[in-house]
Structure formats: C-alpha cells, structure tokens
Amino acid sequence: MQQTHDAEQTSLYVTADYHHLTLTSHFQPIFSIPHRRPVGYEGLIRAVDPQGIPHSPLELLAIPQSGKEKLSLDRLCRRLHMHNFAKQPNGETWLFLNLNSQCLISQRPDAGFMTALFEQTDITPRHVVMEILESEIDDRQYLLSLIRHFRQLGCLIAIDDFGAGHSNFDRIWELEPDIVKIDRSMIRGAGTSSRVERILAGVVSLIHEAGSLVVIEGVETEREALVAIAANADMIQGFYFARPQQRITQNLKFAEDIDHLLAIQQRQRFKNNHQMNQNFKKIETLFRQAISEFSITNAFDTSSHILFREKRAVRCYLLDEVGFQMARNVYSPHYQQKMDTRFTPLLSGDNANWSHKHYHFRAIEHPGEMQVSRPYLSVADSRMCITVSQTVMVHNKLYVFCCDLDWQDD
Structure with missing residues (x-):
C-alpha cells in the first residue's frame, strides 16, 4: 500500500x-x-x-x-x-x-x-x-x-x-x-x-x-x-x-432533504385522508341507511342493495355475536360481472367463522359504532378490500353487518 x-x-x-x-x-x-x-x-x-x-x-x-x-x-x-x-x-x-x-x-x-x-x-x-x-x-x-x-x-x-x-x-x-x-x-x-x-x-x-x-x-x-x-x-x-x-x-443537506421528504409525505397523507373522508361520507350515509333498514325489516338482501349504490361496494354479509356467518354473501350487480370463477371455492361463506377478523371483534368491542378496516387481502376472492362493519340489534339478537369495498390499486 x-x-x-x-x-x-x-x-x-x-x-x-x-x-x-x-x-x-x-x-x-x-x-x-x-x-x-x-x-x-x-x-x-x-x-x-x-x-x-x-x-x-x-x-x-x-x-x-x-x-x-x-x-x-x-x-x-x-x-x-x-x-x-x-x-x-x-x-x-x-x-x-x-x-x-x-x-x-x-x-x-x-x-x-x-x-x-x-x-x-x-x-x-x-x-x-x-x-x-x-x-x-x-x-x-x-x-x-x-x-x-x-x-x-x-x-x-x-x-x-x-x-x-x-x-x-x-x-x-x-x-x-x-x-x-x-x-x-x-x-x-x-x-x-x-x-x-x-x-x-x-x-x-x-x-x-x-x-x-x-x-x-x-x-x-x-x-x-x-x-x-x-x-x-x-x-x-x-x-x-x-x-x-x-x-x-x-x-448538512441531508437534514434538509429529509425535512423536505417528510413535508411531502405529510401533505400526501392529508390529501389521501381528505379524499378518503370524502369517499366515506357517501358510504357512511348508505351504510347507516342499510343498518336502519335491516334493524326494522330484518331483510338482509334488501338492506344490502342500499349499499350497492356505491360502486366500490362488493359484497355484504352478516355475522352473529361469536363470528359465524348467518347468511350467504350478497354481491353487488356491478361486481358479479368481474367475479373470478377460479376462486369459486372461497366465494361462499356458509358456516364460516370470522371472529378472528378485526372488522368483527372491533365492532363487538364498540357496539353501535361504524368500524372501517385498513386495506387487506380478502380471502373471499384474493383482492384488496376495506371492510365497513357495525353491530345491529334485531329481535334482541346481536349481529355484525359487514360490507366489503373494492380497494384495488388505482
């Protein structure tokens, strides 16, 4: 050397x-x-x-x-x-x-x-x-x-x-x-x-x-x-x-670069949150109408179709207090045209138990409050979705009303 x-x-x-x-x-x-x-x-x-x-x-x-x-x-x-x-x-x-x-x-x-x-x-x-x-x-x-x-x-x-x-x-x-x-x-x-x-x-x-x-x-x-x-x-x-x-x-420029990046990220988070809030205003209104309809009529199919006015709504399903699915999935007419038949074994929720899912246990922990999950991969069709859920009392029995929203990458 x-x-x-x-x-x-x-x-x-x-x-x-x-x-x-x-x-x-x-x-x-x-x-x-x-x-x-x-x-x-x-x-x-x-x-x-x-x-x-x-x-x-x-x-x-x-x-x-x-x-x-x-x-x-x-x-x-x-x-x-x-x-x-x-x-x-x-x-x-x-x-x-x-x-x-x-x-x-x-x-x-x-x-x-x-x-x-x-x-x-x-x-x-x-x-x-x-x-x-x-x-x-x-x-x-x-x-x-x-x-x-x-x-x-x-x-x-x-x-x-x-x-x-x-x-x-x-x-x-x-x-x-x-x-x-x-x-x-x-x-x-x-x-x-x-x-x-x-x-x-x-x-x-x-x-x-x-x-x-x-x-x-x-x-x-x-x-x-x-x-x-x-x-x-x-x-x-x-x-x-x-x-x-x-x-x-x-x-010394790195500190400035990081501050610049963090500021961009903060603005993007604010923009995304604002856009998501705007999207959910309509969804929240429809969801509360569906919950109200179901609590009065006990007609799950009819109540679900209220939510399908929102194009992102994919499916609705009803769980009991311990997580068992009480009715078949009700699919949006918009989504049925896109269903991938390769995932047919997963499309039916008969006898399924979803008590381990956040959208169930969070709804049970906060009765009467609408819960919104983070994006996750749905086992029902292997697509990214967000689940909106809430407890509802019908004839003195507690249910969790759930609706999956399509959340594919734009």
Missing part, C-alpha cells in the same frame, strides 16, 4: 497497486432517517489504470483466479478501507465492510487478520459492521461460526442484498443479524408499484419482528426515498442522497 498526501488535510490517504491498477477507497454515507444524519459509511473499492481510465468493481473482482488470490484481494480492500476510514473525521459512525463470502468458504482463513487490523488502525470493533452475502454460503455451520467470530470481536453483523437471488427469511431467524440491507431491486419495484410498496413494508415489518434494523439501499429518486420512509426503514442509502466519495465530509 502507498500513502498520498492530501493538500487540504494533514493526514495521508492510502492507495494500493494491484495488477497495474491503482485501488482507492470510496465511502458512501448510510443515513438514519429519524436522526437526519449519517450513522455509517460503506467502504467501496475503486480502480483506475495508469491512463486514468476507471475499471468497474466487477472487472476488478474478475482478476483473481484462485480462492487464495480472491482472499488476498478481499483482505487488501478491507485493509484499504480501514486505514482510510481511520484517517478521516468519521465521528461516532460505523464502517460497513463487505466480505467475499465465497473465498472465505474455500480458504477457511485464520481468524487473526481483523484483530491485527483493528490494532493497526485503532478502530474499535464496535464501529465496524461486517456485511455478509448470506446467499453465497451454503455451509450453514461455517456461516454461523463466521458470524460468531466477528461478534466475539465486537463487530455488528449485516446481511447484504436481502431480497435478491435466493434470500430466505429462515436465514434471518437463524443468523439473527444486527442489520439487514434490502436489495436495490425491491425499492426499484416499490417505487413504481403500490403492490410491491405494500410488500416492502411487510418485509421491513417482518425483519423488525426478527429483531434486526433495516437499511434500504439503492435509493435513487425522490419517489423511492418517500417509499423507503413510508416503509418504516431505519436507515437509507443511495445516489439520491450521496454518491461514494474518497473524502468523508459533513452533509
């Missing part, structure tokens, strides 16, 4: 020669959304030839041919990143280091390399996050021992590129990483599809349930940044906020 003097700093910047290429470290910030500042930096390798022409990381990683050579390059990259990170004003932040999992499997190196590197750079292990591409390692026992080794040193463990390739949730339960980095492909899909956006939010929620923090990486547009924030990610990384740079500098 070589040292080059930076005219603007008193410290020396470390580079390395490798197969006629000059290797340098670049650092990309990883920002905490609630803290509104960088909390870590991912070390990324960059290579240029003697003519100053850059070579991609993929071209660099294709040079070593044997497992031993790959391990040597992997260690060289880590050494560069550690030395250069130590020489910069990084504060109380993490350094994220990528491991070449394949060469570790083939070479099974001794465990002393990182220990020596910590001593050489004076970086404490608690400031280092080891990124592992778990999909590359089939030997679970070795993977667990590798993670155990770095944890014993005091490092944090991150699973990288989750959601790409053959990533499985069982690895999250088994490995118990401190951080999970969600692959760029998920945020790219979520940025253009409401369905994928919901899936991303569900993935983040599951990872949180497993006890890991979440970084969404590869954020490149304002829309993707808004989706990442809405999905409840803890940290965020990508070109939209900052590109990798040799020098770590204070990014």
Whole structure:
C-alpha cells in the first residue's frame, strides 16, 4: 500500500497497486432517517489504470483466479478501507465492510487478520459492521461460526442484498443479524408499484419482528426515498442522497432533504385522508341507511342493495355475536360481472367463522359504532378490500353487518 498526501488535510490517504491498477477507497454515507444524519459509511473499492481510465468493481473482482488470490484481494480492500476510514473525521459512525463470502468458504482463513487490523488502525470493533452475502454460503455451520467470530470481536453483523437471488427469511431467524440491507431491486419495484410498496413494508415489518434494523439501499429518486420512509426503514442509502466519495465530509443537506421528504409525505397523507373522508361520507350515509333498514325489516338482501349504490361496494354479509356467518354473501350487480370463477371455492361463506377478523371483534368491542378496516387481502376472492362493519340489534339478537369495498390499486 502507498500513502498520498492530501493538500487540504494533514493526514495521508492510502492507495494500493494491484495488477497495474491503482485501488482507492470510496465511502458512501448510510443515513438514519429519524436522526437526519449519517450513522455509517460503506467502504467501496475503486480502480483506475495508469491512463486514468476507471475499471468497474466487477472487472476488478474478475482478476483473481484462485480462492487464495480472491482472499488476498478481499483482505487488501478491507485493509484499504480501514486505514482510510481511520484517517478521516468519521465521528461516532460505523464502517460497513463487505466480505467475499465465497473465498472465505474455500480458504477457511485464520481468524487473526481483523484483530491485527483493528490494532493497526485503532478502530474499535464496535464501529465496524461486517456485511455478509448470506446467499453465497451454503455451509450453514461455517456461516454461523463466521458470524460468531466477528461478534466475539465486537463487530455488528449485516446481511447484504436481502431480497435478491435466493434470500430466505429462515436465514434471518437463524443468523439473527444486527442489520439487514434490502436489495436495490425491491425499492426499484416499490417505487413504481403500490403492490410491491405494500410488500416492502411487510418485509421491513417482518425483519423488525426478527429483531434486526433495516437499511434500504439503492435509493435513487425522490419517489423511492418517500417509499423507503413510508416503509418504516431505519436507515437509507443511495445516489439520491450521496454518491461514494474518497473524502468523508459533513452533509448538512441531508437534514434538509429529509425535512423536505417528510413535508411531502405529510401533505400526501392529508390529501389521501381528505379524499378518503370524502369517499366515506357517501358510504357512511348508505351504510347507516342499510343498518336502519335491516334493524326494522330484518331483510338482509334488501338492506344490502342500499349499499350497492356505491360502486366500490362488493359484497355484504352478516355475522352473529361469536363470528359465524348467518347468511350467504350478497354481491353487488356491478361486481358479479368481474367475479373470478377460479376462486369459486372461497366465494361462499356458509358456516364460516370470522371472529378472528378485526372488522368483527372491533365492532363487538364498540357496539353501535361504524368500524372501517385498513386495506387487506380478502380471502373471499384474493383482492384488496376495506371492510365497513357495525353491530345491529334485531329481535334482541346481536349481529355484525359487514360490507366489503373494492380497494384495488388505482
């Protein structure tokens, strides 16, 4: 490795020669959304030839041919990143280091390399996050021992590129990483599809349930940044906020960017809530008419058709106090033309019990008050819907009157 003097700093910047290429470290910030500042930096390798022409990381990683050579390059990259990170004003932040999992499997190196590197750079292990591409390692026992080794040193463990390739949730339960980095492909899909956006939010929620923090990486547009924030990610990384740079500098603009995004999100929530309230004014009026009609006449079919004046209304059904369905589903004439006969086994609610559903137990807990569920996937036809429900007393018997509203993505 070589040292080059930076005219603007008193410290020396470390580079390395490798197969006629000059290797340098670049650092990309990883920002905490609630803290509104960088909390870590991912070390990324960059290579240029003697003519100053850059070579991609993929071209660099294709040079070593044997497992031993790959391990040597992997260690060289880590050494560069550690030395250069130590020489910069990084504060109380993490350094994220990528491991070449394949060469570790083939070479099974001794465990002393990182220990020596910590001593050489004076970086404490608690400031280092080891990124592992778990999909590359089939030997679970070795993977667990590798993670155990770095944890014993005091490092944090991150699973990288989750959601790409053959990533499985069982690895999250088994490995118990401190951080999970969600692959760029998920945020790219979520940025253009409401369905994928919901899936991303569900993935983040599951990872949180497993006890890991979440970084969404590869954020490149304002829309993707808004989706990442809405999905409840803890940290965020990508070109939209900052590109990798040799020098770590204070990014005061990130706080402004986050404030801007949160303001957009707040306005959108207000707009959506206003629109939903407008939509529900009509639905609420029809629903209360249907409830009143049913309480007087006990004619469920007739009462249901009052609601079908609203085009979003799909089906009505009646439950008893303990959740059993008391009558067949009554479908809107508008919806019957769209019914997917492939789901015929699910269309009938005869003898079904829905007591575990929020629209039933919330109605029971709040008698006489209209309840509106959040959007969910209906088991009746595998479509997104919202359920409006309310208890109603007929002949001294308590029922829960329910109406599903079609809530497909616009």
